[in-house]
Amino acid sequence: xxxxxxxxxxxxxxxxxxxxxxxxxxxxxxxxxxxxxxxxxxxxxxxxxxxxxxxxxxxxxxxxxxxxxxxxxxxxxxxxxxxxxxxxxxxxxxxxxxxxxxxxxxxxxxxxxxxxxxxxxxxxxxxxxxxxxxxxxxxxxxxxxxxxxxxxxxxxxxxxxxxxxxxxxxxxxxxxxxxxxxxxxxxxxxxxxxxxxxxxxxxxxxxxxxxxxxxxxxxxxxxx
Numbered sequence: 001x002x003x004x005x006x007x008x009x010x011x012x013x014x015x016x017x018x019x020x021x022x023x024x025x026x027x028x029x030x031x032x033x034x035x036x037x038x039x040x041x042x043x044x045x046x047x048x049x050x051x052x053x054x055x056x057x058x059x060x061x062x063x064x065x066x067x068x069x070x071x072x073x074x075x076x077x078x079x080x081x082x083x084x085x086x087x088x089x090x091x092x093x094x095x096x097x098x099x100x101x102x103x104x105x106x107x108x109x110x111x112x113x114x115x116x117x118x119x120x121x122x123x124x125x126x127x128x129x130x131x132x133x134x135x136x137x138x139x140x141x142x143x144x145x146x147x148x149x150x151x152x153x154x155x156x157x158x159x160x161x162x163x164x165x166x167x168x169x170x171x172x173x174x175x176x177x178x179x180x181x182x183x184x185x186x187x188x189x190x191x192x193x194x195x196x197x198x199x200x201x202x203x204x205x206x207x208x209x210x211x212x213x214x215x216x217x218x219x220x221x222x223x224x
Contacts, residue, residue: 001019001020001021001045001046001047001048001204002019002020002043002044002045002046002059002203002204003017003018003019003020003025003043003044003045003046003053004017004018004041004042004043004044005017005038005039005040005041005042005044006018006024006040007040008037008038008039008040009027009028009029009032009038014026014027014028015027015028015029015038017044017046017053017056019046019048019053021048023048024051025046025048025051025052025053026051026052026053027046027052027053027054027056031046031052031053031054031055031056032056032058033055033056033057033058033210036058038056038058042058042059043058043059044056044057044058044059045057045059045203045204045205045210045211045214045215047204047205055205057205057210057215059215081212081213081214081215083106083108083112085112086108086111086112086113086115086116087112087116088112089108089109089112089113090112090113090115090116090117093109093113093161093164093165094157094158094161097161097164097165097168098160098161098164099160099164100164100168101163101164101167101168101177102168102171102208102209103168103171103208103209103212104168104169104171104172104201104206104208104209104210104211104212105165105168105169105171105172105212106172106201106211106212106213107169107172107197107198107199107200107201107213108213109165109168109169109212110165110166110169110197111197113161113162113165117158117162120154120158121151121154121155124148124150124151124153124154125148125150125151127150128146128147128148128149128150128151129146131147131149131150132145132146132147135147163180166180166193166197167180168208169196169197170196171206171208171209172201172202172208172211172212172213173196173199173201173202174202174206174208175196179193179196180193200213201213201214
């Protein structure tokens with residue numbers, strides 16, 4: 001849930017946050033992510049628990065509109081952080097995030113990986129064709145064999161990061177990573193997973209962590 005800090009937490013007592021539901025929630029500095037200072041008027045994202053606010057994240061430039069009770073007032077929508085670049089997401093998936101099955105992955109991160117994965121497969125296929133033509137070519141019969149060495153190596157290497165980024169994409173929509181097993185349903189399983197990958201990020205933190213798209217938003221990115 002999003003809200004605005006009405007009173008900072010200090011030695012004089014707990015702080016106070018006004019949530020977008022119109023209720024007030026108490027908080028202590030220990031409940032703030034990385035113990036960040038929360039001045040009055042700061043926009044935050046938090047998890048309400050009774051009368052307390054937990055897992056509080058400071059939204060650097062997020063917009064927040066105070067709730068108006070007993071009206072149909074509209075809220076300003078969440079602002080998305082700019083994508084870091086699809087190629088960077090692809091490289092990170094194959095290196096730093098190779099075995100990362102926890103956390104969340106935004107939509108741009110997943111489709112950036114898929115885009116350059118397909119490009120890499122094409123490059124590997126062309127390389128295999130050139131190598132096979134040079135090694136196995138029979139000049140008398142004008143026949144060449146084909147050995148997909150690079151394609152197979154890249155495919156095997158990318159199996160785990162492909163699974164991990166799909167699971168983190170499901171986490172981003174507050175779904176269980178075990179839904180990845182839907183892929184093994186004949187004919188329709190892969191289609192269902194692809195459809196789920198098109199859904200936008202959930203803006204609020206969940207048990208898998210804060211939103212990678214709306215946490216600390218800076219600028220709007222339409223397909224992110």
